[in-house]
Amino acid sequence: MDQKIINLYDEYTHTALSRKEFINRLALLAGGTAMAMTLLPMLENNYAQAASRLNADLIEEQITFPGAEGQVKAFAARPKGTKKLGTVLVIHENRGLNPHIVDVARQMAVEGFIAVAVDALSPFGGTPADEDKARELIGQLDKEKNLKNYLMALDYLRDRKDGNGKAGCVGFCWGGAMANNLAVNDPKLLAAVAYYGMQAKTEDVPRIKASLMLHYAGLDERVNAGISAYEAALKENKKDYKLYVYEGVNHAFNNNTSPTRYNEAAAKLAWGRTIGLFKDKLG
Structure with missing residues (x-):
């Protein structure tokens, strides 16, 4: 196309x-x-194409936890068993918590982690089916309260009795920006992975304690405009990070429900790198 x-x-x-x-x-x-x-x-996204990971070895549930104002909704998945596991916060795109992101959480659970995908639109009752409406509502979120909800989600993950107290996060697009933001604002975060997400402010980079992994699409001029300044700040402040640019692919290359932008080879490579980081830091 x-x-x-x-x-x-x-x-x-x-x-x-x-x-x-x-x-x-x-x-x-x-x-x-x-x-x-x-x-x-x-x-447009076709959620019928989402590769469902439903299987008998996963425990899945709809959960709530206390947020900045009221309860926050989320989808949680984990492998069966009694072993305490590392925990991963999965952060959705600007369309809210949709079937694709639920499927990403399932994939993370299959890899051996407790995965929780928060619905950022919980203050509005949850993510609507209409994607245009979801994007509109994302723009209406109170930024400070939304950030606090995600910080409280990380606290919830670290406090889970079936977890090992270690938490990381992975976000996509809008969620990628949030992953960078959480790395700035949560000194206990161990690993943050941002897929094609806007960068944190360079003046905030000294506050980052987490190991970062940054995945960018080569054709994504809008997001990539911020790479140079961000990487320079990460280097200057001696932060632990890895940055990958996947040439010839588009923004949202990981989203297998987006037929014109999904790139299987890049998605698999980025996913393998992501899981490697989490196994190293959260195991």
């Missing part, structure tokens, strides 16, 4: 561009409204 079309979709999903304007611009690029409507299903 024409990269201009993929870039337009990225703009639509990360800015205030209305759906009407997006469709109009898509029609111009595609050569007409009819062709735009044909391309649309290839651009």
